[in-house]
Amino acid sequence: MIDVVGFLISWLTFLGIYGILAVSLNFESGTSGVTNFGKVFFYGLGAYIGAALTVYLFLLLSGVDTSKVSPFDIEGIVLLGELATKNPILDIGLLVASLVLAFLVAGIVGYLLSYPIIRVGPAFVGFTLLSTGELFRIFVQHYEPLGGSKGIMSIPHPFAWVPNPTLRALLYLFIVLGLLALTYFVFRRLYNSPLGRTLRAVRDDEIAALCLGKHVPRLKAMVLFIGSGFAGMAGVLLAFYYSSINPDIFVPAVTFNVWAMIILGGMGNLEGSLLGAAIFTLFDRLLAFVTPQLGITIISPDYIRGFLVGFLIVAVLLFRPQGILKEGKIETPAWKVYEEEVKGEKSG
Amino acid sequence: MLPLDQNTIINFLFYSFFYLLFAVPLTLSYRTTRVLNFAHANFITYGAYVAVFLNGLLGNQSLLLSCLLAFLVSGTLAVASHIFVFKPLSDRGASMSLIMIASMGLWIMYNYVLYMLADIAHALSGVNFVSYGRILYNDVPEIMIGSLRLSGGFIAVSVAAVGMVVFLSFFLNKTLLGKAMRAVADNPVLAEISGIPRNKVITVTWVITGGIVGIAGAIWTSFSGTVTPTTGDAMILQVFTVAFIGGLVSLVKTGIGAFVIALIENVGISFLNAWFGVPTSFRTFLTFVTLLVILIAFPPLGAAGGLPFRYRRKRGEAR
Numbered sequence: 001m002i003d004v005v006g007f008l009i010s011w012l013t014f015l016g017i018y019g020i021l022a023v024s025l026n027f028e029s030g031t032s033g034v035t036n037f038g039k040v041f042f043y044g045l046g047a048y049i050g051a052a053l054t055v056y057l058f059l060l061l062s063g064v065d066t067s068k069v070s071p072f073d074i075e076g077i078v079l080l081g082e083l084a085t086k087n088p089i090l091d092i093g094l095l096v097a098s099l100v101l102a103f104l105v106a107g108i109v110g111y112l113l114s115y116p117i118i119r120v121g122p123a124f125v126g127f128t129l130l131s132t133g134e135l136f137r138i139f140v141q142h143y144e145p146l147g148g149s150k151g152i153m154s155i156p157h158p159f160a161w162v163p164n165p166t167l168r169a170l171l172y173l174f175i176v177l178g179l180l181a182l183t184y185f186v187f188r189r190l191y192n193s194p195l196g197r198t199l200r201a202v203r204d205d206e207i208a209a210l211c212l213g214k215h216v217p218r219l220k221a222m223v224l225f226i227g228s229g230f231a232g233m234a235g236v237l238l239a240f241y242y243s244s245i246n247p248d249i250f251v252p253a254v255t256f257n258v259w260a261m262i263i264l265g266g267m268g269n270l271e272g273s274l275l276g277a278a279i280f281t282l283f284d285r286l287l288a289f290v291t292p293q294l295g296i297t298i299i300s301p302d303y304i305r306g307f308l309v310g311f312l313i314v315a316v317l318l319f320r321p322q323g324i325l326k327e328g329k330i331e332t333p334a335w336k337v338y339e340e341e342v343k344g345e346k347s348g
Numbered sequence: 349m350l351p352l353d354q355n356t357i358i359n360f361l362f363y364s365f366f367y368l369l370f371a372v373p374l375t376l377s378y379r380t381t382r383v384l385n386f387a388h389a390n391f392i393t394y395g396a397y398v399a400v401f402l403n404g405l406l407g408n409q410s411l412l413l414s415c416l417l418a419f420l421v422s423g424t425l426a427v428a429s430h431i432f433v434f435k436p437l438s439d440r441g442a443s444m445s446l447i448m449i450a451s452m453g454l455w456i457m458y459n460y461v462l463y464m465l466a467d468i469a470h471a472l473s474g475v476n477f478v479s480y481g482r483i484l485y486n487d488v489p490e491i492m493i494g495s496l497r498l499s500g501g502f503i504a505v506s507v508a509a510v511g512m513v514v515f516l517s518f519f520l521n522k523t524l525l526g527k528a529m530r531a532v533a534d535n536p537v538l539a540e541i542s543g544i545p546r547n548k549v550i551t552v553t554w555v556i557t558g559g560i561v562g563i564a565g566a567i568w569t570s571f572s573g574t575v576t577p578t579t580g581d582a583m584i585l586q587v588f589t590v591a592f593i594g595g596l597v598s599l600v601k602t603g604i605g606a607f608v609i610a611l612i613e614n615v616g617i618s619f620l621n622a623w624f625g626v627p628t629s630f631r632t633f634l635t636f637v638t639l640l641v642i643l644i645a646f647p648p649l650g651a652a653g654g655l656p657f658r659y660r661r662k663r664g665e666a667r
Contacts, residue, residue: 035445037452116643122445123384124592124643126452131585135636142629256456259449298471299464307460313453314433317446 007285009169013241014281016176020183020234022261022273027187028227029259030267030327031196033203034220035122038129039231039258041136042106044250046232047239048140049105050098051152054240055080057094058156062087072147077154084156095158095175098236106232107225114221133252141247151246155239176237183230187270190226192331199223200268253306260309263316266323275324354496360614362502362571365509367606369564370583371590372512375602377426377557378591379533381550382444383434386451388587390458391422391558392580395565397462398422400575403483404475411485411504414566422562426554429454435547462577480575488570501570508567512560516599529553533597585632586613589639595646612638 021039028034055071062083070076084091113132117125141149158175162168190196201209202216210216239245257280265276284305291301316323329335374388398421399414408414433454437447466477488500520526531539532549540546569575586609593605613631620626620634 033445035448116640120643122443123378123448123596126445126448127384127588127592128639128643131588131636131639134585135632138629138632142627253456256452259452263449299467303460303463303467307457307464310453310455310457310460314450314457317442317450317453318433318436321440321442321446 005166006169007289009166009173011282011285013169013173013176014285015278016173016180017234017237017241018258018261018277018281019180019274020230020237021258022265022277023180023183023187023270024227024230024234025258026262026265026267026270026273027190028223030262030269030273031191031203032199032220032223033122033206034223034227035126036129036224036227037126037252037255037259038131038133040250040252040254041129041133042110042228042231043235043238043254044133044136044140044247045109046102046106046235047245047250048146048152048235049102049232050236051155051239051245052146053098053101054094054155055152057097058083058090061090071152071154072150080154080156081160084160086161088161091156091158091160094156095236095240098240099179099233102232102236103229106235107229110224110228111221114217114224130252130255133250133255137247137250140250147246149247151244151249152239153244155243155245157243158240172241176241179233179237183233184270184274186226186230191270197330253309256309256313260313262323263313264323266325266327268327269323269325272323272325356614356618358498358502360610362505363610363614364607365505366564366568366571367586367590367610368509368603369505369512369567370561370587371594371606372516372599372602373557373560374587374591375594375596375599376516377553378596380529380553381430381434382536383438383451384444384448384596385429386448386455386584387425387429387458388557388561389580389584390455390462391426391561392565392568392583392587393462393577394418394425394458395422395562396569396572396575396579397465397477397565397577398562399483399566399569400477400480401465401469403569404477404480405469405473409484409486411488411500411567411570414485414569415508415563418562418566419559420562422565423555423559425458426558427551430551430554435550459577459581466577478576480569482571482573483569485570499570501567504567504570505564508563513603520599525549525552585639586635589635589642592639592642609635609638 021043025036025039028036058080059071059076064076064079071080113129117128140146140151146152157168157172159168159171162171198209198214199219201212202214202219206216238249242249261276261280262273263276264279265272265274287301287305294301370388370392374385377388378384395418398418399411402408402414402417429451433450434447437450442450463478469475469477485500485504488504490500491498491503518526520530528539528544528549529552531542531544532546536546539549565580568579572579590605590609591602593608594600594602612634616634617626617628617631621628
């Protein structure tokens with residue numbers, strides 16, 4: 001018997017998290033031309049900030065001395081699990097604090113990282129960000145205060161005080177989808193604003209934009225700030241959903257998945273990236289259900305999945321470069337007025 | 349007291365030669381084709397896996413044979429990428445970043461193809477190919493200089509590195525094809541107008557790029573502890589940093605960069621370890637810091653697509 005409700009909740013939660021990543025990456029890469037191959041860095045940074053803040057603060061605020069009871073010992077993990085069921089305000093408060101802090105830190109790191117790369121071409125931008133992500137993973141693996149290769153375990157669920165597990169997951173799902181809606185709304189506004197049009201100009205021809213007096217480096221730095229901040233928030237959501245994170249989650253493959261989503265959905269089309277995220281996460285969830293039933297196969301299904309991600313990127317770029325949904329027009333107030341005029345003429 | 353011993357110096361030379369073999373073709377391919385090829389990592393890995401499969405399935409112990417086949421396989425891979433992906437894209441007028449994204453897609457695709465091949469080979473022979481130990485070859489001699497023992501792998505990689513440098517300097521300076529290649533690198537449109545078959549030149553560049561890197565990958569199996577399908581990926585930070593030192597344009601500077609990075613990674617880390625107690629697992633961070641320093645202090649501009657922002661005048665500054 002397949003658990004339909006459980007499946008839907010887990011799919012939609014993943015859709016929410018990846019949707020935030022895809023929409024913000026699409027804004028960075030599809031709209032503004034910053035080839036960000038290091039999405040996973042900001043995602044992982046957010047997750048680690050949220051997880052570390054929550055775990056340490058939770059113990060400290062509950063009056064536990066973290067120098068004696070470390071959150072990485074069995075004792076600390078059990079204690080965290082017990083305390084979380086009794087403290088609804090602390091649970092939710094820490095989620096909110098993590099989200100805010102992760103947004104700020106990931107955003108500022110993105111802003112600082114833009115300094116070395118604003119002056120060089122797209123080739124260098126992509127590669128530098130890619131290697132930053134990989135180095136972050138190596139760093140966390142070797143850094144003991146963040147749990148080393150074991151990672152951080154027993155992150156208190158914000159709704160741990162709700163006894164019914166389905167209801168708990170459902171409440172969390174609402175938070176995730178709410179944040180996805182917020183992300184979409186923010187980027188929608190940015191996309192249709194004069195800033196969005198400037199960014200498209202930068203994407204299409206940097207030199208022309210520069211000659212017309214647009215401050216290209218500052219624009220790129222700002223785009224990285226906003227995009228990275230939202231990626232950090234997605235990381236926090238993932239950490240609280242899994243309730244444990246380790247460095248092996250944040251491999252470059254995550255970045256490539258998000259890239260495949262936005263390329264499939266359509267570069268420069270925000271709805272397209274939501275569609276791409278929905279297709280990919282659904283496929284992933286289905287695969288996670290099917291894989292155990294196949295038993296041992298000659299070729300692991302994971303490899304086929306990875307191959308398909310790469311193949312899809314290449315095939316879409318070759319045969320349908322605009323993706324499923326084309327980049328649409330920008331809905332400016334003037335355009336709305338014009339459309340109404342046209343409608344009025346037809347009907348009248 | 350200097351923490352230098354024979355091992356550090358031998359390792360430094362080892363890595364210098366490998367980075368030379370990996371990075372010079374990258375610069376060559378970039379400046380001729382204007383494609384920043386992330387699938388470069390696959391050329392290394394495929395070269396290594398040709399040697400691994402030959403050894404594991406057929407019991408081959410000749411490095412020469414492995415190198416020849418690695419040249420063919422990686423070269424074919426490079427040309428196939430060009431014909432099926434890069435050429436259609438650039439013919440359509442796709443931007444540089446779009447082609448780069450496509451090369452990233454190829455990178456993922458080739459990587460998983462290799463995983464699948466390793467799985468199939470595992471099912472056929474029962475040998476674990478996902479993590480394969482060092483291969484001993486019987487056709488490269490060991491050389492003793494005094495008390496210093498130079499392994500066969502070291503001999504092979506130094507011969508290959510010196511051979512590549514000699515070959516490239518002869519090829520690019522003396523032959524007609526090499527001169528045409530340099531012309532395409534300098535100004536593709538002008539070269540085409542002058543009657544140089546640009547597409548042919550680019551195809552030859554891909555053969556040379558893939559081939560040399562494949563050979564280096566095959567030699568890598570006689571040096572590295574284990575070979576995994578991520579062998580090449582683990583090295584791209586170093587290889588790309590080396591190529592960035594050359595600004596993706598100058599082959600000579602890339603060659604110097606290979607020695608610089610190898611020096612930082614081997615000698616530099618042992619100094620830091622001895623004096624400040626930095627763990628040796630942090631050597632990649634040194635490379636990364638070098639990369640950032642290069643990008644800030646000597647941003648590769650012009651040919652690599654960067655805008656000369658640092659020559660922008662500040663507001664209100666009259667000149």
